[in-house]
Amino acid sequence: MSKKKIDTNVLLQELEKLIDTTGENCGPILIKELEARIDKTINTFNNDLSELLKESFDEYALKISRSKQILDSRNEISDIEEFEYKSNKSSSPQFIEEYEKKTGKKL
Numbered sequence: 001m002s003k004k005k006i007d008t009n010v011l012l013q014e015l016e017k018l019i020d021t022t023g024e025n026c027g028p029i030l031i032k033e034l035e036a037r038i039d040k041t042i043n044t045f046n047n048d049l050s051e052l053l054k055e056s057f058d059e060y061a062l063k064i065s066r067s068k069q070i071l072d073s074r075n076e077i078s079d080i081e082e083f084e085y086k087s088n089k090s091s092s093p094q095f096i097e098e099y100e101k102k103t104g105k106k107l
Contacts, residue, residue, distance in 0.1 A: 100106050
């Protein structure tokens with residue numbers, strides 16, 4: 001039984017040596033590969049994020065522009081209606097306006 005125990009210990013020591021050797025030889029290669037993959041992932045993420053943000057801000061700017069156009073067109077219509085109202089109101093002859101003021105009736 002002690003021979004099996006010794007054999008197991010020897011095998012474990014040999015396995016540790018092989019693992020250490022493999023780690024020393026392959027470790028730097030694995031780290032470089034991991035770094036390359038992480039860099040690629042980060043670059044892909046940054047590019048995707050930049051594209052999404054650009055599209056979002058472009059869409060926002062377009063919505064703001066359209067909203068301003070709508071508001072400007074409404075203001076123009078309001079200005080035209082107000083002008084027409086004022087011009088219609090003042091287009092009555094003066095004697096009719098005076099009569100309307102005296103009688104309180106509109107003709």
